[in-house]
Amino acid sequence: MLLPSTETLRPEDLDLVVVALPTTMQPDVCADLLSRGLRVLTEKPVAADAEGAAVLAAASGVSERLMVGYTLHQHPAAPVVSQWVRDHDVVAVSVRSVAHKQKVDSWRADPKEGGVAVINGIHAIELVSSWFDGDPRVLATSASSSLYGSPVPEHVVATLEFPEGTVFNLQSYWSPWQESQGLNQGDWSLTIDVLASTGRMLWSNDSLHAWERDGSQYEKTFDPSDLFLRQAESALRFCSGETPAVTFAQALRATEIADALLAAVASRAKDELAP
Numbered sequence: 001m002l003l004p005s006t007e008t009l010r011p012e013d014l015d016l017v018v019v020a021l022p023t024t025m026q027p028d029v030c031a032d033l034l035s036r037g038l039r040v041l042t043e044k045p046v047a048a049d050a051e052g053a054a055v056l057a058a059a060s061g062v063s064e065r066l067m068v069g070y071t072l073h074q075h076p077a078a079p080v081v082s083q084w085v086r087d088h089d090v091v092a093v094s095v096r097s098v099a100h101k102q103k104v105d106s107w108r109a110d111p112k113e114g115g116v117a118v119i120n121g122i123h124a125i126e127l128v129s130s131w132f133d134g135d136p137r138v139l140a141t142s143a144s145s146s147l148y149g150s151p152v153p154e155h156v157v158a159t160l161e162f163p164e165g166t167v168f169n170l171q172s173y174w175s176p177w178q179e180s181q182g183l184n185q186g187d188w189s190l191t192i193d194v195l196a197s198t199g200r201m202l203w204s205n206d207s208l209h210a211w212e213r214d215g216s217q218y219e220k221t222f223d224p225s226d227l228f229l230r231q232a233e234s235a236l237r238f239c240s241g242e243t244p245a246v247t248f249a250q251a252l253r254a255t256e257i258a259d260a261l262l263a264a265v266a267s268r269a270k271d272e273l274a275p
Contacts, residue, residue, distance in 0.1 A: 022107035110152070115143075
């Protein structure tokens, strides 16, 4: 059924409203739905930047009735890696996140959307930041638009450091080449390498490999799964009262970190252009 607007939606008629729009459009739509008492699942991130998320922060029920769709949490490896991080003294986390795109156009090519760091890299930013306390400091950044020639950053490399000293290295880019293995039918290639003083864990798409300092090893391979289907199952539990894996507060934190990263990219570009 096609409706002329969201104004006709009523909480007594619906269990959940799913919002999947360009990042700059989502906050206003979600805030309106929440203010009218609806339960909402919104595509990540909550906004293109923290300023855009302000309207959501002021919406009623944002902490109880909003689920943010960070699908990485739906992978069965995510809780295993998260527990491993909690059990070890982590020195550094290195992430390579590559999304296959034949071209970068439409809303993805809009500079207001933030480019690849906000649209793809934000998955890793959110997950890694959920493991550590405090706001990380951006140590170094580099960005390029040479892969497609679009007006947004298509390849971003950054190094950040959390207050307790853990270093976070991130490489995120859109790729015209589809890799042989990856999440969501090969459209997303992800590697997360966690280095600790007492061991190492490597999450590569659907496989895990852990090494402990005593010489023991652990390997596990997961069957490929549809992360969006898993998210839909999680959303049903959310409708029944379960707290989502990513709440507004954590999603906003990831957006604020992405803001700091992009500000560093812009500052570096400005310095390079200065005479």
